[in-house]
Amino acid sequence: MDSAAQARSTADAVARRSYGKLVAFLAAAMRDVAAAEDALSEAFAAALADWPLNGCPANPEAWLLTVARRKGIDGIRRRRSGEAAAVQLQILAELDEAASAVMDDAAIPDQRLALLFACAHPAIDAGIRAPLMLQAVLGLDAKTIASAFLVSPDAMGKRLGRAKQKIRQAGIRFAIPARDELAGRLDGVLDAIYAAFAEGWSDPGGTDVIRRDLTAEALFLAGLVAGLLPQEPEALGLLACMLHAEARRRARRHANGDYVPLAEQDVALWDATMIDEAEALLLRASALGRIGRYQLEAALQSAHVERRRSGRTDWTPEVQIYDALLALSGSPVVALNRALAIAELQGPRAALEIVDALAADGRLVDYQPYWAARAALLARTGAYPEARAAFDIAIGLAGDPAVRRFLQGRQAVLPRCVEK
Amino acid sequence: MQYLLMLYANENGWSQMTPAEQEQGVAAYGAYTQALKTAGVLVGSNRLQDSVTATTVHVADGKSQVLDGPYVDSKEQLGGYYLIDVPDLDAALAWTARCPGASHGTIEVRPVWSM
Numbered sequence: 001m002d003s004a005a006q007a008r009s010t011a012d013a014v015a016r017r018s019y020g021k022l023v024a025f026l027a028a029a030m031r032d033v034a035a036a037e038d039a040l041s042e043a044f045a046a047a048l049a050d051w052p053l054n055g056c057p058a059n060p061e062a063w064l065l066t067v068a069r070r071k072g073i074d075g076i077r078r079r080r081s082g083e084a085a086a087v088q089l090q091i092l093a094e095l096d097e098a099a100s101a102v103m104d105d106a107a108i109p110d111q112r113l114a115l116l117f118a119c120a121h122p123a124i125d126a127g128i129r130a131p132l133m134l135q136a137v138l139g140l141d142a143k144t145i146a147s148a149f150l151v152s153p154d155a156m157g158k159r160l161g162r163a164k165q166k167i168r169q170a171g172i173r174f175a176i177p178a179r180d181e182l183a184g185r186l187d188g189v190l191d192a193i194y195a196a197f198a199e200g201w202s203d204p205g206g207t208d209v210i211r212r213d214l215t216a217e218a219l220f221l222a223g224l225v226a227g228l229l230p231q232e233p234e235a236l237g238l239l240a241c242m243l244h245a246e247a248r249r250r251a252r253r254h255a256n257g258d259y260v261p262l263a264e265q266d267v268a269l270w271d272a273t274m275i276d277e278a279e280a281l282l283l284r285a286s287a288l289g290r291i292g293r294y295q296l297e298a299a300l301q302s303a304h305v306e307r308r309r310s311g312r313t314d315w316t317p318e319v320q321i322y323d324a325l326l327a328l329s330g331s332p333v334v335a336l337n338r339a340l341a342i343a344e345l346q347g348p349r350a351a352l353e354i355v356d357a358l359a360a361d362g363r364l365v366d367y368q369p370y371w372a373a374r375a376a377l378l379a380r381t382g383a384y385p386e387a388r389a390a391f392d393i394a395i396g397l398a399g400d401p402a403v404r405r406f407l408q409g410r411q412a413v414l415p416r417c418v419e420k
Numbered sequence: 421m422q423y424l425l426m427l428y429a430n431e432n433g434w435s436q437m438t439p440a441e442q443e444q445g446v447a448a449y450g451a452y453t454q455a456l457k458t459a460g461v462l463v464g465s466n467r468l469q470d471s472v473t474a475t476t477v478h479v480a481d482g483k484s485q486v487l488d489g490p491y492v493d494s495k496e497q498l499g500g501y502y503l504i505d506v507p508d509l510d511a512a513l514a515w516t517a518r519c520p521g522a523s524h525g526t527i528e529v530r531p532v533w534s535m
Contacts, residue, residue: 150513366459395448396455401523408444 007051011044014060020137021108022064024115028174029094030072033118033136034164039072040064046071061108069096112137113228114174116221119163120188121172128163129192130199135160138217148199148214183290186229190238190294193221197242219246226281233285237295240281244301247274259406267308275305296325315344332361336370340377348380368397372407384414422463422532423512425502429525430495431470448520456504461515463503471497496525503532 019040026036043064057063076091119132131149134140146156166172177185197218219242226232226239251269252260260266282298299321307313322338325331335358343351355374364370375390391411398404437445449467456462471490478485490497502519506512509531516527 150517151510152513155509366455392451392454393458394451396451396453396458397518399518399522401520404448404520404523405444408447 003052003055004048007048007056010051010056010060011047014064015044015139018061018108019139020112020115021110022061022068023136023139024111024174025065025108026068026072027118027136028111028114030076030091031171031174032164032168033115033132034161034168035072035075036068037136039068039075042071043068065108110228111174112224113176116189116225117176117185118167118172118174120185120192121167122185122188123170123172124163124166125159126188126191128159129188130195131156131160132163133189133192133221134196134214134217136164137221140217148196183232183234186225186232186234189225190222190234193218193225194238194242194294196221197245215246218242230284231288233288233290234292234294236281236285236288237292237298240278240285241294241298241301243274243278243281244298244305247271247278253402257402259400259402261406262304263313270305270308275308278302279305291324293325293328296321296328300325313344315341319345332358332363333367333369336364336367336373340373343377343380348377352377352381366397368394368399368403371397375407376410379410379414384416387411388414421508421512422503422505422534423509424530424532425504425512425516425519425521426498426528426530427500427502427519427521427525428496428528429499429521431497431499433524445520445524452519453502455518456502456515461504461506461511463505465500465502467500468498499525 023033023036023040026039027033030036030039046067047060047064051057073096115136116133119136120129124132131145134145135142142157142160143153145160146153149156151159176182196214199214219239222235222239222242226235229235247270248262248265250271251265251267254260278298279302282295282302285295285298300318303318303321304313318341319338322334322341326334326338336355339351339354339358342354352374355370355377358364358370371390371394375387375394378384378387378390388411391407391414395404395407395411398407434442434445453462453465456465474490476487476489476491478487500521502515504512504515506515509529512529512531516522516529519527521527
């Protein structure tokens with residue numbers, strides 16, 4: 001390998017290994033995400049110019065931090081005119097102190113959690129928190145994030161820019177919140193991670209590389225938070241919930257790409273290692289004695305695992321968990337899933353009553369699974385024309401071609417009524 | 421705001437489908453159109469005949485030039501459109517992603533110049 005290729009491969013390795021830690025450290029010191037990202041990317045560029053000539057340093061992270069700090073100071077000096085000089089000078093001093101500490105023991109303090117809390121601060125618009133985390137902590141570019149969240153790259157870039165400006169201008173702290181407000185603030189972080197995971201999850205076939213990667217990135221973030229806050233049951237619950245879902249990925253599609261609903265999945269295709277890890281996490285979470293949304297979501301997933309052991313699903317605990325989750329969240333989606341569990345216990349008519357009542361909630365009008373569920377329940381009661389109409393709406397709202405084919409297949413096997 | 425969703429796809433794809441697949445395809449578009457109507461966002465929509473039926477016209481120096489075939493000769497051709505009225509681009513993109521054409525082709529979304 002020539003020296004330029006050697007430099008590039010070292011830089012790539014550092015980026016993979018330490019990007020989040022480096023940018024979080026700089027952002028916390030500079031109190032500015034955008035400036036930290038700029039400084040770090042300038043440092044990487046400097047590395048690619050310097051390392052081929054002078055050789056790769058023994059501690060590339062420390063080298064990058066030193067250069068990034070210098071670039072960061074240059075940046076602050078350039079911008080100084082517009083903002084209070086005293087604050088800027090203080091930040092400069094802190095940055096110097098912080099970076100020199102790293103030079104001494106060659107260890108970067110892990111500020112990633114602090115950065116995640118800044119990204120999910122209540123002052124930041126809830127819709128941009130997940131993209132912001134993906135960019136700030138993992139270094140994903142705006143274009144990649146935009147595709148996953150179905151937003152134009154230009155708009156995503158602007159929103160990310162505004163959010164970072166807000167962090168700087170509003171003086172949002174890069175710190176783990178105090179004990180008394182930790183649980184509340186943690187919800188914001190977990191919700192954003194789950195949102196990123198859900199975006200990736202909508203492509204279970206994993207055919208769309210960007211989305212599949214997003215699932216892995218979200219799992220990484222959930223693992224990071226669970227590892228850094230092992231006493232927070234909801235952090236463990238979220239990771240358990242995501243691992244359960246991820247464990248079933250392979251079973252969600254036939255070899256030909258067709259969609260397989262949960263009830264018909266081949267349990268042998270579920271990933272046993274992930275399930276075991278999820279169950280262990282959930283056990284640890286429940287021992288901490290504070291129930292919450294993500295532990296309940298994980299418990300729902302866990303109830304399905306029973307089918308792997310016994311070959312059948314026990315719907316009684318399933319409905320009880322949905323009751324608790326509904327009381328906690330009031331979400332119409334939870335109410336819908338609860339109705340489907342009730343259908344297994346009390347039959348489709350009881351479930352349809354609930355589903356009918358849910359129609360009053362405008363939030364479900366465009367929700368494809370609502371119409372698919374309704375169609376399936378109607379079919380079970382023998383109301384075929386109504387079922388056919390509900391399938392039509394579900395098909396029209398489906399964004400995933402495999403799901404669309406699945407719904408069309410279910411619609412096609414409905415018994416035909418006598419044509420007029 | 422109004423957005424025009426322009427559906428580009430490989431025209432040969434259609435003729436290579438079995439009658440059952442074609443029927444399923446038409447039904448999927450029908451369901452999507454109905455969903456747009458139900459949501460109250462559909463302004464207009466049409467499927468176009470194949471690009472071999474296209475004729476282009478250009479007038480230069482008072483002389484009209486009429487050519488046989490589509491304006492741009494490429495594998496993927498404009499095959500239809502939806503004109504929708506939604507609050508913003510995000511809403512337009514959400515509807516675009518649900519269109520069957522987004523799975524078997526590519527859809528260009530353009531805001532309409534409001535007069």
